Every structure is written in structure tokens, then in C-alpha cells.
Amino acid sequence: MSTVLIRGGHLIDPAAGVDAPRDIVLKDGRVAEVAEPGKTSLGKAKASSDLQIIDAKGLTIAPGLVDIHVHLREPGQGHKETIATGTTAAAAGGFTSVAAMPNTVPTNDSPEITRWMQAPERGASVRVFPIGAATRALKGEVLNDYAALKAAGVVAVTDDGHPILKDSIMREVLINATRSGLSVIQHAEDTRLTGGCSMNAGPMAFRLGLRGMPPEAEYGLVERDIRLVTELSMNGKGDKNGHRPHLHVAHTSTAQAVAAVRQARRNGLRVTCEVAPHHFLLTEEHVGAYDTNAKMNPPLRSAADRDAMIQGILDGVVDAIATDHAPHAAHEKEVEFERAPNGITGLESALGLSLRWLHHEWKLPIGRVLSLLSAQPAALLGLKGRGTLTVGSFADVMVFDPKQEWTFHAKDSRSKSKNTPFDGWTMQGRVHWTISEGRVVYKAEAL
Amino acid sequence: MSLKAVSARPIIVPPELPANISASSAGVTGSVLSASDLTLEAVSEILAQATLLEREDPIQRAQRLAKRRIALLFYESSTRTRTSFELAAKGLGADTTLVSSLSSSIEKGETLKDTGLTLRALGAEAIILRHPSSGSPWLLERETQLPVLNAGDGMHEHPSQALLDLRTILAHLRPGIEAVTAETLAGVTVAITGDILHSRVARSNMTLLPKLGARVILCGPRELLPEIAAQTGPGVEIERDFTRALQQSQVVMMLRIQAERLAGLQLDLEEYKAGYQLTEERLAKHAPKALVMHPGPIIRGLELTGEVADGPQSLILEQVRHGVAIRMALVQRALTAQVRKGAGA
Ligand SMILES: [Zn+2]
Numbered sequence: 001m002s003t004v005l006i007r008g009g010h011l012i013d014p015a016a017g018v019d020a021p022r023d024i025v026l027k028d029g030r031v032a033e034v035a036e037p038g039k040t041s042l043g044k045a046k047a048s049s050d051l052q053i054i055d056a057k058g059l060t061i062a063p064g065l066v067d068i069h070v071h072l073r074e075p076g077q078g079h080k081e082t083i084a085t086g087t088t089a090a091a092a093g094g095f096t097s098v099a100a101m102p103n104t105v106p107t108n109d110s111p112e113i114t115r116w117m118q119a120p121e122r123g124a125s126v127r128v129f130p131i132g133a134a135t136r137a138l139k140g141e142v143l144n145d146y147a148a149l150k151a152a153g154v155v156a157v158t159d160d161g162h163p164i165l166k167d168s169i170m171r172e173v174l175i176n177a178t179r180s181g182l183s184v185i186q187h188a189e190d191t192r193l194t195g196g197c198s199m200n201a202g203p204m205a206f207r208l209g210l211r212g213m214p215p216e217a218e219y220g221l222v223e224r225d226i227r228l229v230t231e232l233s234m235n236g237k238g239d240k241n242g243h244r245p246h247l248h249v250a251h252t253s254t255a256q257a258v259a260a261v262r263q264a265r266r267n268g269l270r271v272t273c274e275v276a277p278h279h280f281l282l283t284e285e286h287v288g289a290y291d292t293n294a295k296m297n298p299p300l301r302s303a304a305d306r307d308a309m310i311q312g313i314l315d316g317v318v319d320a321i322a323t324d325h326a327p328h329a330a331h332e333k334e335v336e337f338e339r340a341p342n343g344i345t346g347l348e349s350a351l352g353l354s355l356r357w358l359h360h361e362w363k364l365p366i367g368r369v370l371s372l373l374s375a376q377p378a379a380l381l382g383l384k385g386r387g388t389l390t391v392g393s394f395a396d397v398m399v400f401d402p403k404q405e406w407t408f409h410a411k412d413s414r415s416k417s418k419n420t421p422f423d424g425w426t427m428q429g430r431v432h433w434t435i436s437e438g439r440v441v442y443k444a445e446a447l
Numbered sequence: 448m449s450l451k452a453v454s455a456r457p458i459i460v461p462p463e464l465p466a467n468i469s470a471s472s473a474g475v476t477g478s479v480l481s482a483s484d485l486t487l488e489a490v491s492e493i494l495a496q497a498t499l500l501e502r503e504d505p506i507q508r509a510q511r512l513a514k515r516r517i518a519l520l521f522y523e524s525s526t527r528t529r530t531s532f533e534l535a536a537k538g539l540g541a542d543t544t545l546v547s548s549l550s551s552s553i554e555k556g557e558t559l560k561d562t563g564l565t566l567r568a569l570g571a572e573a574i575i576l577r578h579p580s581s582g583s584p585w586l587l588e589r590e591t592q593l594p595v596l597n598a599g600d601g602m603h604e605h606p607s608q609a610l611l612d613l614r615t616i617l618a619h620l621r622p623g624i625e626a627v628t629a630e631t632l633a634g635v636t637v638a639i640t641g642d643i644l645h646s647r648v649a650r651s652n653m654t655l656l657p658k659l660g661a662r663v664i665l666c667g668p669r670e671l672l673p674e675i676a677a678q679t680g681p682g683v684e685i686e687r688d689f690t691r692a693l694q695q696s697q698v699v700m701m702l703r704i705q706a707e708r709l710a711g712l713q714l715d716l717e718e719y720k721a722g723y724q725l726t727e728e729r730l731a732k733h734a735p736k737a738l739v740m741h742p743g744p745i746i747r748g749l750e751l752t753g754e755v756a757d758g759p760q761s762l763i764l765e766q767v768r769h770g771v772a773i774r775m776a777l778v779q780r781a782l783t784a785q786v787r788k789g790a791g792a
Contacts, residue, residue: 201675202675203675203678203679205675206673206675206676206678206679207650207679207680208581208582208603209581209582209600209601209602209603209604209647209650210581210582210601210602210603289582289585290581290582290585290586331558334558334560334586334590335558335559335560335586336559336578336580336582336583336586337580337581337582337586338580338581338582338601339580
């Protein structure tokens with residue numbers, strides 16, 4: 001494997017507490033050296049067949065981003081996305097690790113499928129970490145074999161797309177996942193309250209004549225899950241081996257859900273949550289004239305909910321920004337709003353939106369933004385050696401210009417699908433290079 | 448930042464975000480998708496055209512859109528609205544074709560987009576759409592770029608009904624007025640009573656009438672009228688007590704109880720009748736001069752009694768008559784706007 005020298009740039013590595021000019025040497029897929037400008041062992045070396053030099057002058061070097069919530073649609077729905085196209089989009093967005101949800105066809109509830117997803121034949125540009133189905137076929141009834149799934153490579157379990165509704169089953173899921181050292185990711189939606197609904201319950205849904213999902217469908221289930229975690233955590237002592245359950249709330253969208261997570265944390269529980277860019281930027285008003293690119297689950301909520309997402313990010317109760325990248329083919333979205341599938345793409349706009357709004361407008365320090373997109377999500381799923389660029393970690397690097405403004409055009413997306421509400425939006429922070437385990441997997445054109 | 452430090456919640460003022468979408472699109476000239484698309488100028492023009500066309504010599508009128516092609520795309524059966532639009536289009540001399548939910552392409556599961564594109568390829572110059580999904584006219588307009596007249600979409604709107612209701616109200620309360628302003632209906636209170644939740648007629652009227660200065664009172668039990676309805680626009684309020692609503696109103700619009708949509712709702716019909724049925728007694732006692740309207744079809748003995756429907760205050764059949772005039776104006780507007788656009792290109 002060749003060696004890569006990234007020099008002349010400014011390194012921001014929040015996990016390592018570095019925010020300074022640094023040169024970096026990548027070797028054999030790992031970070032070999034981090035040194036002050038010109039001080040690496042390669043000194044003033046010239047590029048050669050086994051040394052690639054990246055000139056990062058004026059640019060920022062950061063750990064590759066980690067998205068803990070993407071739908072790559074393989075196996076089974078290659079017309080929406082493939083592991084190859086989805087990870088190409090990820091690389092273009094600065095991501096070097098993505099955690100793939102199990103609601104594929106068939107469902108990822110066996111080691112065979114988990115291994116299939118990670119096989120070199122899939123042609124992934126960046127590292128794919130499969131998340132296993134918590135229950136057989138996502139039906140919320142029979143638990144899968146977590147130990148076997150973990151051995152095959154899953155990093156968490158979830159029934160994403162569906163909630164685990166039954167108290168007794170969720171309790172079992174938490175117990176078994178904890179025993180296997182896996183996090184439980186819950187898609188918090190009490191589907192008994194959301195049947196036939198296609199957007200948030202509120203004045204907009206009434207005006208548009210659409211049935212609305214009440215916020216309690218989300219936070220009610222979050223509160224139920226936290227009660228179970230409280231019981232199982234035995235006052236923070238955990239089970240007889242000291243294991244404490246880890247509940248992670250996916251795509252949080254309501255003020256009350258964030259409040260519940262905040263309280264759980266104060267009570268010392270291992271409860272984490274993620275927020276997607278569309279939930280900290282858009283509101284139900286963006287459904288506008290029945291725009292199916294504003295249809296997702298959980299739905300866009302009220303302005304007060306949106307503000308609570310921003311607040312949660314600013315005050316640190318939100319652990320990660322996750323895209324919930326959910327590609328759908330054009331013909332699937334070009335239908336009546338109520339019939340359209342839920343979900344939007346997000347891998348190529350997450351960084352640009354986060355820097356433009358969280359950093360530029362809401363003054364969140366850039367290190368905090370990067371941490372929400374790399375170190376924290378990596379830690380959340382226990383991805384060792386990811387989300388940081390200390391010596392010995394994986395050579396997952398993003399080189400970008402944090403100040404550069406650019407316009408996102410859906411038609412230029414690397415994803416197979418173009419279903420985004422952010423088409424034509426101005427972003428800030430342009431990715432110039434993405435390096436996954438030492439290989440350049442994305443290089444911006446026209447540099 | 449420590450968790451303790453956040454108890455004093457800073458005020459977040461989200462900056463202006465790019466608005467790449469708007470709630471009322473009407474991208475194609477001549478379309479009427481929602482009452483919110485209609486400016487007061489457009490309403491005035493439609494009202495004036497309706498009168499002109501209604502009075503015109505039928506032979507001359509039939510020259511206006513001779514051989515122009517209009518498709519009626521009806522995914523739901525609706526004798527009244529379909530016949531009204533059909534007679535309006537034929538009265539102007541246009542050729543109409545009806546594609547109904549019994550048609551084989553629809554039965555075979557062809558998408559709305561593809562059905563629309565097929566109709567356009569067959570020469571349709573405008574489409575009148577009735578569809579069970581809210582928002583479907585936006586989809587059809589976007590995909591075909593043809594003028595679309597919304598003849599009822601899901602639980603959303605029925606704008607031509609609101610226009611004919613307006614014409615009926617004006618004929619009685621503001622005779623002779625066609626050029627409407629934001630004050631034309633100032634001082635007029637309209638009570639809309641019944642199944643507001645599922646009613647596209649209610650949504651169109653509560654959007655249109657306040658634009659002319661009317662006050663709209665929504666009345667009904669919680670199951671059929673959620674609190675949130677009062678937050679949908681200016682000039683709209685909720686009054687749960689039917690008597691109090693009647694006492695304040697010059698116009699009472701009764702809505703059909705849509706039994707087919709009530710699945711899952713706990714609604715006791717006897718209780719409903721006791722609270723909200725419009726009876727001769729109630730009318731005489733609380734609103735002896737009010738105009739009684741109903742978009743039909745009526746269910747005698749449920750939302751109102753037969754005596755009220757046939758009584759002197761009832762404008763139900765007059766509404767139907769105004770419907771044809773209004774729809775002639777809408778059909779003509781849809782097709783002539785298209786010509787203007789084509790000529791300019
Ligand atoms: Zn989900």
C-alpha cells in the first residue's frame with residue numbers, strides 16, 4: 001500500500017483536542033504520523049509512485065465523517081441505491097464510515113446478509129457497518145441471534161422503519177443486546193397513533209387535508225423506552241457483569257423527546273440520540289404544495305420542535321448528526337403525497353448544511369460540528385479507531401474548505417436517487433478530498 | 448458545556464431559510480387548485496364571467512370553446528360535480544371526455560402521472576380532476592403542465608364549490624356586486640357546521656370567505672372539528688354550541704356527515720343530531736332570517752331535516768344552479784389562459 005502525505009493544512013481533531021497546523025502521514029491504511037508543518041519523517045519529500053502528496057494549503061484536515069443512519073437499499077432495492085452508489089455519495093459528502101440500516105429486502109437479520117453487505121464485491125467506497133435487525137423481519141416479535149450477528153460484523157440492532165412496540169419484546173431486546181455488547185437503536189413511533197398519517201399533526205396538516213402524526217407518537221415511545229432502561233440499569237449498576245443497556249433514539253424530531261433524553265442523561269442512564277439536518281432546519285411548512293421531497297418519517301414538525309432540535313445540538317444533549325439517508329427512485333416519489341414513500345437523501349448535504357447553519361448562523365464552534373459528525377457517532381457505535389486522526393487510527397480523512405460556499409444541485413448527486421428538499425440550497429464547507437483507510441475515494445472536480 | 452448550564456434556554460431565532468416551495472402553487476395559468484390561489488381580482492373576474500356566460504345566447508356561447516378538448520378525470524363518483532362541470536364545458540361548445548374510476552387504465556393501476564400524460568397526448572387542453580388523495584391536482588398540474596381544475600381532492604379542497612357558494616351568498620346579501628373587495632362581506636358571519644375534519648367544502652370556504660371580510664364560525668363536535676382548525680387562517684373561529692353559532696350567523700352552511708370516513712371515530716349519530724341537526728324549530732328560534740346552504744348530497748334527517756331542506760330559507764337548489772355558471776367561467780378561464788400563454792411563447 002502506498003503512503004499519503006497531507007501537508008500544509010490545518011488539522012481539527014476534536015477527539016484528540018487538536019486545532020492547529022499539522023502534516024499527516026498515512027501508511028497501510030492507518031495514520032502513521034501527525035506532526036507540525038514540515039516536521040514529519042518524510043520532510044520535504046517529493047511525490048513518487050509510492051508516495052502521494054496532497055497539498056492541503058488553506059484547507060482543513062479532519063477525521064472522515066461517520067453517519068450512523070443510512071439506508072443503502074441493498075440487498076433487494078438496487079433501483080433506489082446500491083452499496084456502491086450510496087458509499088460513493090457518502091465519500092462525496094466527506095463520510096468515511098456509514099452504518100447501514102437493516103430494512104433491506106430481505107431484512108438483514110442473519111450473519112449471511114451481514115457478511116454479504118460487507119463483501120468486497122459490493123464495491124463500497126467507504127466502510128460500511130451493518131446494523132442488524134432487532135427482531136425477525138422487523139416484526140417486533142421474535143428476537144434475532146445477536147451474538148451471531150455481532151460476530152458477523154453488526155455494530156448495533158434496530159427495527160428501523162418500524163418501532164418495537166411491545167414492552168415485553170423491547171425489554172428482551174435491551175437485555176439481549178446489552179449481553180452482546182450492542183446498542184439498541186429505536187425508531188420511536190407509536191404506530192397505533194400514526195396509521196394513515198403522512199405528515200406532522202398540526203395546522204398545516206389540517207389545511208392540507210392530510211392526516212397528521214401527533215408528537216406523542218414519538219415521545220410516548222421514547223419515554224416508555226427510557227422507563228425500561230431505567231429498570232434494567234438497576235440504578236446505574238447494570239447487570240451482574242456490570243453491563244448497562246444503551247438506548248439510542250434515532251432521528252429525534254420532537255421537543256418532548258429531546259427533553260426526555262436530557263432527563264434520562266441527568267439520571268445517569270446510557271441514552272443517546274441523533275438529529276437529522278432536515279429536522280433542525282425545516283418545519284411542516286416546507287411540505288408546501290404537497291412536496292413529496294418533504295415527506296419523511298418522522299415528519300417535519302413545528303417551528304418549536306425545530307428550535308428544540310437546534311437547542312439540543314447547542315447544549316450537547318444531541319450526540320450525533322445523522323442523515324437518515326433514504327433514497328427513493330423518482331417514479332416512486334412522483335405520486336400522490338399520501339402514497340409516496342417516506343425519506344430523503346442526505347449524505348452529500350449534511351456537512352454543508354451543518355456548517356452553514358450550526359456553525360455560521362448559530363455559532364457552534366466548528367470543532368463541535370465536526371465532533372457531532374465524526375467522533376461522537378463513532379463513539380456511540382463503538383467504532384474503534386474511527387472519528388479521530390491520532391497515530392494508529394484508521395486513515396479516514398476529510399480535507400475540506402470550511403469557508404467555501406457552494407450550491408447543492410440534486411441532479412449532480414452521486415446517489416442513485418435525487419429525492420432531497422435541499423436542491424438549490426447554498427451550503428458552506430466544500431469537501432476537496434475524502435480518504436478511506438488510506439485510499440483517496442473522492443476528489444472534488446475543478447480544483 | 449455542562450448539562451446544568453442549559454436551564455436558561457436561549458431564544459433561538461432561526462434565520463430566513465430559502466423557501467423553495469410555497470403552499471399555493473398554481474404554476475399554470477388558468478388552474479384553480481385551491482381557494483388560496485384566488486386573488487380578489489381573479490374572484491371578481493370569475494364572478495363577472497359567470498354572469499355574462501349565464502346570460503349569453505346559448506348558440507353564441509357554444510361557439511366560445513367549439514372543438515376544444517377537456518378531460519374530466521374522476522377517481523370518485525360524483526354525479527353533481529361531474530354533471531355540473533360537464534354541462535358547463537358543453538355549454539361553451541367544448542368536447543369533453545370522461546375518465547372515471549371504472550376506466551380500465553385506472554383499474555389496472557396506472558399512475559396519476561401517466562394517466563395525465565396520456566390525456567394530454569390525446570389532445571386534452573385542460574383537466575378537471577376529482578381524486579381521493581389530498582394534493583393530487585398539484586401532482587397532475589406539475590406533470591402535465593396543463594391547467595387543472597380541482598373538483599375535489601381528498602379531505603383538502605373543492606374551490607369551485609366555494610366560488611358557487613360565494614355567488615349564492617352575494618346574490619342574496621350583496622345583490623348586484625361582482626367586483627369583490629376585502630370588505631365586500633364585512634359584517635357577514637357564516638357558520639359552517641358538521642363534519643369539518645373531512646370536508647373539502649369547509650376548507651375552501653374558510654379560505655375564500657375571510658378574504659372578502661366574512662367571519663367564519665366552525666361548529667361541530669371535537670371528533671369532527673379539531674381545535675387546530677381555528678389556527679389555519681385569519682377570520683376563522685370555533686364555536687361548539689350550535690345555538691350560539693346560529694344566533695350570530697347570516698348564513699348557515701350544513702355539511703354532510705361522511706359516514707364512509709367515520710371509521711375509527713366514536714361518533715354517536717343520535718347524539719350528533721341532538722346537538723347539531725338543523726331543524727325547523729332551531730332555525731325559527733335562533734336564525735329565522737339566515738340563509739341555509741348545503742353542498743349536497745344531503746341526507747335528510749341527519750345533518751338537517753327534510754322540512755329545512757325544502758323550506759323557504761334553503762338555497763340548496765339555487766347553489767346547484769350557480770354551480771353551472773361558475774364552472775363555465777372556470778372552464779373558459781382555464782382554456783383561454785392557455786391560449787394567451789401559447790400565443791405569447
Ligand atoms: Zn427510522
